[in-house]
Amino acid sequence: MSEDAFTSYYGRPVLKPPVWKALDIAGYLFLGGLAGASSVLSAGAELTGRPRLARGTRIGAAGAIAVSLVALVHDLGRPGRFVNMLRVLKWTSPMSVGSWILSAYAPLAGAAAFSAVTGRLPRIGTAAAMAGGVAGPAVAAYTGVLLADTAVPGWHEGHRELPYLFVSSAAAAGGGLGLLVAPRAEVTPARRLGVAGGAAELLVARLMRARLGTVAEAYETGRARVLMRAAEALTGAGALTAALGRGDRRLSAAGGAALLAGSALTRFGVFEAGMTSSKDPKYTVVPQRARLRTG
Template identity: 60%
Template sequence: MTVTGQRRRRRGEQPVVPEAAFASYYGTPILNSPTWRALDIAGYLFVGGLAGASSLLAAGAGATARPALARTAKLGAAGAVSASLALLVHDLGRPARFLNMLRVCKPTSPMSVGSWLLAGYAPLTLTAAATDVAGRFRLVGRAATASAAALGPAVATYTAVLLADTAVPSWHEAHRELPFVFAGSSATAAAGLALVGAPAAQTGPARRMAVLGAALEVGAFRLMRRRMGLTAEPYERRLPRAAEALTVGGAVLAGLRGGRTVAAVAGAALLAGSAALRFGVFHAGVASAEDPKYTVVPQRERLDSRPREGA
């Protein structure tokens, strides 16, 4: 730049070349925005995680002779996985479409693996809850509870892999930490449900799960945003911030070991925080798909970071 150009720039004149605007041909997005319904799929993410972690809590409560806590967790898992299937089928439009996904098993497809997980997990949770309520076939109920607990971690986290396997920038770039975020969020949701529904005297495991789950969720989520760079911007919105505040507040209350009222408030905060996180993640992905800069800028940065030929 010449001396004259520097003087003009110091006088506040506008540069000749305008700043680049991130746009696409005819104003259409570079990526197709997800067509999933927010209430169906974000709700599906939430209740699926709640179900998987509740099965783990039910197995632990049964092993430590806490029958009321175990029953609450079993009923929660059965109800949550039923709601999960209902939301998924509603988004698909017809039940036959879910059944069609079971015609093949493709280990490299998160959707295929998730469909088979739900198909195997749902009967186990329903059996565990039904035998507990009826008070019969206890051996079958124990086997179903243990089997559901074995599948619980996969049910709670496979949706994170499903989202990260897409081309949506703010989902794909979160592939390293998002399963851990969902694991922590699932644990806080299951603990929250237990704190609301179980007697305070039996909620010790749920309180510990709430604290550990909150630490995992918040820690992994902050690490994820710090690593993602530009594509983390859509996560800086109200829902993710509210989710963190609710989760931390609920975990603190859960750790205080207060009375029934404190436990119920803590549980409600944890449930709301987990739901807010799932809806926040969903809307962040949609926003990143609709804005071209979240696709273009990271691609340019990756190209610039590669060593040039002959260098």
């Protein structure tokens, strides 16, 4: 029997598949990235005198991180489990570090949005927005590290590219949100972020699948394939439409919506590929044998 046709004892999975729910966890991954990138865009807009872009992305960041936390707690089962993760800070644990990042970032995003909506405490709101912009990249990146640190082959084997994929996907989503909320006079930073993020997302996703070898099959079969192909199409179309729609508010908005949808489908596709890879023993054993042969 060839290694590619490897089966385990009685065909049982080598790993116990994660019990995470797709809507909760993939939604948490997407919304956290959207929030982080939106905060970076908001801080830049604040510094360059684009008040409507800053206001829209502040509100978007706060809404996204709030729903992201709700999805995470819903998957955990009860809020106390999230609080328990804050009892210690373990630098070697992406879950522990990520929990603290979220706990520090969410109040900043909330304070910035509160000031933008009510007009109250503008100095505190601006300071919170600037601090959120500093924390935003970590919020966008840590979930990629978190997935890659698991034993799930579809995520672990992509540990080199997955954080970059999530950051570029978050940038595309943040730029997409900016394209939806900003007037034409202020939309340039959002367009540049969306186009650059979308292009990087497409490139990194291709590079990751090219390096994964046998495990890449999990991304290229079944539901994961449909989701990843749809993500590529929407991200590519969104980036192109955003780049060409400089003078047309409707085209810019359409490009922004496509970038948001493409980013979301990327997270759901990665999630589905990981779940698929955890159920087939060959995705665990074949890469292990390859590493043993190469030392």
